[in-house]
Amino acid sequence: MYSLRMAESATEGHPDKVADQIADALLDEFLKKDPYSRVSLEIMVTTGLVIVGGELSTEGYVDIPKVVRGVVKDIGYTKPELGFDADTCAVITSLDEQSPEIALGVSGEGAGDTAIVVGYAVREAPNLMPWAITIAHRISKRISDLRKEGRFPFLRPDGKVLVSMIYEDGKPKFVKDVICYVHHDPDIALNNLREMIAEEVIKKEIPEELMGPQTDIKVNPTGRFVIGGPVADTGLTGRKIVSDAYGDIGFSGGSAFSGKDPTKTDRSGSYMARMIAKHVVAAGLAEKCVVQIGYAFGLTEPVAFDIETFGTEKVPKEKIEEAVTKVFPLRPADIIEFLDLRRPIYRETACYGHFGREGFPWEELKYLDKLMDLV
Numbered sequence: 354m355y356s357l358r359m360a361e362s363a364t365e366g367h368p369d370k371v372a373d374q375i376a377d378a379l380l381d382e383f384l385k386k387d388p389y390s391r392v393s394l395e396i397m398v399t400t401g402l403v404i405v406g407g408e409l410s411t412e413g414y415v416d417i418p419k420v421v422r423g424v425v426k427d428i429g430y431t432k433p434e435l436g437f438d439a440d441t442c443a444v445i446t447s448l449d450e451q452s453p454e455i456a457l458g459v460s461g462e463g464a465g466d467t468a469i470v471v472g473y474a475v476r477e478a479p480n481l482m483p484w485a486i487t488i489a490h491r492i493s494k495r496i497s498d499l500r501k502e503g504r505f506p507f508l509r510p511d512g513k514v515l516v517s518m519i520y521e522d523g524k525p526k527f528v529k530d531v532i533c534y535v536h537h538d539p540d541i542a543l544n545n546l547r548e549m550i551a552e553e554v555i556k557k558e559i560p561e562e563l564m565g566p567q568t569d570i571k572v573n574p575t576g577r578f579v580i581g582g583p584v585a586d587t588g589l590t591g592r593k594i595v596s597d598a599y600g601d602i603g604f605s606g607g608s609a610f611s612g613k614d615p616t617k618t619d620r621s622g623s624y625m626a627r628m629i630a631k632h633v634v635a636a637g638l639a640e641k642c643v644v645q646i647g648y649a650f651g652l653t654e655p656v657a658f659d660i661e662t663f664g665t666e667k668v669p670k671e672k673i674e675e676a677v678t679k680v681f682p683l684r685p686a687d688i689i690e691f692l693d694l695r696r697p698i699y700r701e702t703a704c705y706g707h708f709g710r711e712g713f714p715w716e717e718l719k720y721l722d723k724l725m726d727l728v
Contacts, residue, residue: 357529359517360600362489364497365428365704366510366536366581368588372396373597373703375403376590376612378424379417381697384614386413388695391451391465394612396590398583400436403444407612410451418444424700429501429510436584464648464685465616469606472626472644473599473708474634477525480716481634482709484525484563486600489516490705491558496535496550505549511536511581518563527565531555533572536581547572597707598623604643611703615694618648618685622655624715625688627708629681633660635718636725638673640665646683655683668728676727680720 363370376394383390390411397404403421426439433441478487493514500508517530535550550572556564591609598605608619615621626644633642639662647657660674682691689695692714702713710716 354522355526356520356523357517358483358485358520358525358601359515360483360486360489361513361515361596362486362493362705363514363593363596364493364510364512364536366430366497367513368398368511368583368586369590369592370588370704371398371425371428371430371583372588372590373593373611374428374700375405375421375424377699377703379405379415379420380612380614380699382415382420383409383411383413384695384697384699386415387411390614391616392612392614393451393617394590396588396612398437398588400584401438401442402583403442405444405446405448407448408451409448417446430582435509435582436580437582464618464622464650464652465614466608466618466648467650468608468617468619468622468648470608470619470622470626470646470648471598471604471606472623472628472630473602473604473642474627474630475602475641476634478709480709481631483600483602484528485516485518486596486602486706487709488528488531488559488563489514489596489600490709492516492531492533492555494705495554495558496533499554505553507538507541507546509536509538509579509581511578511585519567525563528559528563528568531559531568531570532574533570534575534578535573536578537573539577539579543573543577599708606645610707611699615689615692616685618688621685621688621692621694622646622648623707624692624694624713625681625683628692628715628717629660629677631716632680632718632720632724633662633673633677636721636728638662638667638724638728644677648685653684653686658683672728676724679727680724 375396380392394407421444422439430437474481478484499505513534515532519526610620613620630642630644643661645659646655
């Protein structure tokens with residue numbers, strides 16, 4: 354039986370990703386000054402303008418416009434002709450203190466929000482992620498890297514990648530489609546651009562065994578893409594939650610991550626759920642695993658916890674759940690300590706996915722022996 358799976362990834366110059374990166378860069382700066390900062394930020398970017406809104410309680414001072422401009426410059430919006438420029442864009446802030454009622458609930462080590470969180474792992478790509486989202490992120494990151502390294506100087510920051518894959522009996526068979534929209538200077542010939550992106554980016558990021566004669570590669574299928582970034586499309590935080598997670602596998606609690614400090618369980622809980630699912634699969638206890646946890650604002654214990662292994666488990670699910678709860682904490686305050694989340698690690702999460710990448714504590718497989726000893 355054949356099925357289709359899809360995933361998308363945006364480059365760091367995509368307006369929504371610009372917003373996410375600004376939000377998490379600001380979060381990092383506040384955590385540097387005060388690890389117990391309570392931060393909940395929403396960012397909007399549009400032509401010549403960045404708006405920073407939200408709630409903030411901190412003992413530290415951060416020069417918000419300076420951080421914003423630094424992020425915009427790092428991404429590559431440094432020319433007025435792009436319609437969005439680090440040196441000239443306006444930065445408007447509208448921040449209030451965290452509600453005292455919310456602060457009281459969190460101070461009691463309760464969940465900082467009501468949330469359903471989901472973690473997923475599958476024995477497909479080496480990072481135990483679905484291949485479609487892994488390939489999409491690889492391609493979009495390579496596009497940005499070639500631009501920033503100066504190897505493809507005709508590229509501009511915006512862009513998006515869509516990957517679709519054919520599965521047979523639940524196993525990845527081949528990449529069906531790769532569609533790239535690449536932001537570029539006006540003087541590059543479209544045919545040259547298409548060939549360079551196809552040969553030097555896309556084909557180098559798809560494993561050979563997943564390429565087939567049916568694989569269809571399209572670059573800028575609608576034509577030129579000279580006008581891009583916030584001047585072409587307003588960007589907001591939290592509008593890429595499926596791309597941030599696992600692709601169209603669809604396992605998402607529905608909440609965004611960027612701009613939220615770790616007391617927000619929709620962020621920290623999602624990281625713990627991924628860590629648990631990854632350990633279950635890496636330990637050989639199942640080929641596929643979804644972890645779901647429910648949190649209610651102010652409560653110190655999760656209200657629901659479930660593991661689904663889709664019939665791929667090697668030992669009874671009850672034993673897996675029992676072992677997991679002995680190894681991994683589920684209480685919000687304990688998760689923060691376990692993963693050491695009160696430190697500035699968040700800007701790196703804001704583009705190319707929160708999962709399946711090295712360097713994040715929730716991706717480390719440090720407890721495999723302990724877990725396997727209990728099942």
